[in-house]
Amino acid sequence: MKTLQELTGEAIELLKQLIETPSFSGEEGETALLIEKWFVDHTITYKRNRHNVWAVNKHFDASKPTVLLNSHHDTVKPNNGYTKDPLKSIVEGEKLYGLGSNDAGGCLVSLMAVFTHFYNHKNLKYNLVIVASAEEENSGDNGLNSMLPIIPKIEVAIVGEPTLMNVAVAEKGLVVFDAEVKGRPSHAAHINSNNAIYNTIPVLKWFQDFKFEKTSDTLGDVKMTVTQIHAGKQHNAVPAHVKLVIDVRVNDRYSNQDIVAILQEHAPCDKITPRGLKLNSSSIPIEHELVQAGIALGRKTYGSPTLSDQATLTCPSLKLGPGDSARSHSADEFIYIHEIKEGIKIYIDLLNKVIV
Template sequence: MPGEIDFLRELIAIPSVSGEETAVAVFIEETTRRWGLEVVRNANSVQIEVRGWGAGPTLAFASHLDVVPPGAGWTRDPFNPIIEGTRLYGRGSGDAKASVAAMLYAAKDLMDTGGIDAGRLLVILGYGEETKNTTMGAAVEAAGEIDAAVIGEPTGLDFAIAQRGLMMVDLVAQGDQRHAAYASGEDGFTNSVQVLSGDLLKLDNLFASRSHPVLGRAMATATMLEAGISRNITPPVARAVLDVRSTPDWSHEELAQELRTALTSDVIVTSRRLVPCETPSGSRLLATASLLRPAAAHFGSPTCSDWVFFRDFDAIKCGPGTSRRSHTADEYVDIPEVTAARGFYGQLARAYLWGH
């Protein structure tokens, strides 16, 4: 098997559920140091650097070391990676250890073939991306100046040129508590469940005034409901949790105001940090990547990632694997795709850094 595949199997075999990344981080630190790469491991990330001989731009390859818990439904040991045909099975095989392995081997290839003439390549591997405790923000701040970034997530090696943001909202509807036998609207009675239900029915038609050319409309989806004291008492409060997937056409403040204008329930924003991202117009990184992979599709990603911490840079999201297989039982990645990613990342680093 190619080196990146054997390395990926070793990464999968080290369980690294969010919050438990130390063992895999130490393994990467020790392995890349043996390769002769410059590596620093700290509380925020493992960072590998390949320096050019002269001044030039900085290109970052970024991904994460944590995985979600295996969950139920596996027919294989999630941390005993096995190969069946062209598939490599295991938790994190696609999301996102395939990107990690390909990026690290691309950095190794650069060093093994004489390094780079100018600029620098950074590989930044963060922790906790699958939770709200991601360390990538701190890692980026500590990395110094960055000109462009590739976010390693499963995209089938197509290019995500925009990414939805995420705003979490609590809808709280107020009503009257009384015996259900006397639940009548004749005396001004308000049923909180009916108020909330009416608001939820309005969600599909919200945010229609703006449509992003790649991502489409922003959308709000109810994901949790809570109401009720007893089966024969009308609830004084009914609550819903909304998952609002934003686009660059809206700020999160504008989306919250749109909800408040359209709905009767109280709108309480509980999280707004994951803002949407998009590749800037005229991106040199995207132009360079497209020359190397002219058949790659350009698309808008519905899922959030650490791209949010690179939103002010020229950036794309691209990696081996398929996003829909992330977090599933019997997760797998296609081996040829990982090998192709190794070659693509290396070619992209050379072309971008040498063509500045």
């Protein structure tokens, strides 16, 4: 059996390989092979579904509840601000640079090391299932959501995302709306008292001022933001309509369906339509033994405004991982090597309090 120090070193080397292997959402085939190789090298029985790779602990017992360990191996595409090669792992001091190093490669390799540590343990109180998932960054149809009917039923989940190893006990959901404000099309030279663009002014003010009544103790208020506006094709023609895109970050006091019902009843648009309802808010009771184990280890709890694969889960779940969310999708993305070492230890200490 490998020592924790050996597993940690191997996890860091795997992260370097993952960084140097392109894995944009939907194109994760090569990184899936690297993850498969980890399982082969550590004599772990695994399965693969599309670009999702998963395994259960050696002494899996269907009569016991199951904890899901999950993180993703896809990345966004690098932005134009990079000064370093995003597809090259570069170590400078304690920093490991590279695309996906922080979001969420460090979390993934840490959880893989942790799963490997516990894989051969007998008489665990919980089973473990790990899913190295695809298509998280684009909320695709072939990611963790596609795995839920395939893997064993899960009681609770730990989702690996960069949280500075603090415990996110809730996460906001997301609903994106397409809205339309209509008017009368005309030549710009003619008087038009029904100009769609001018009609949009009070609509924008309404979205700016509207407040959802219910506030969450962990996630605060629902946040609604108009993020896109489009109208017109030429300077001398008043358009027939203005199109808006509205981003709504949903707290755990509302379902996504609640948000749709409220906006379709009250928003002063001619039309407002949600793009999808699957990205729900998520939470775990503060009293849950996993959360309490984290608190006992000195970890802070908080509500996360950012979206992850938690949105696809219906069971209680928490978000926990090495790295800092503020670095995600940034130029010259990096993770500190000591964060990975600390993350693996904290994951193991937390699980030792609950499953051993």
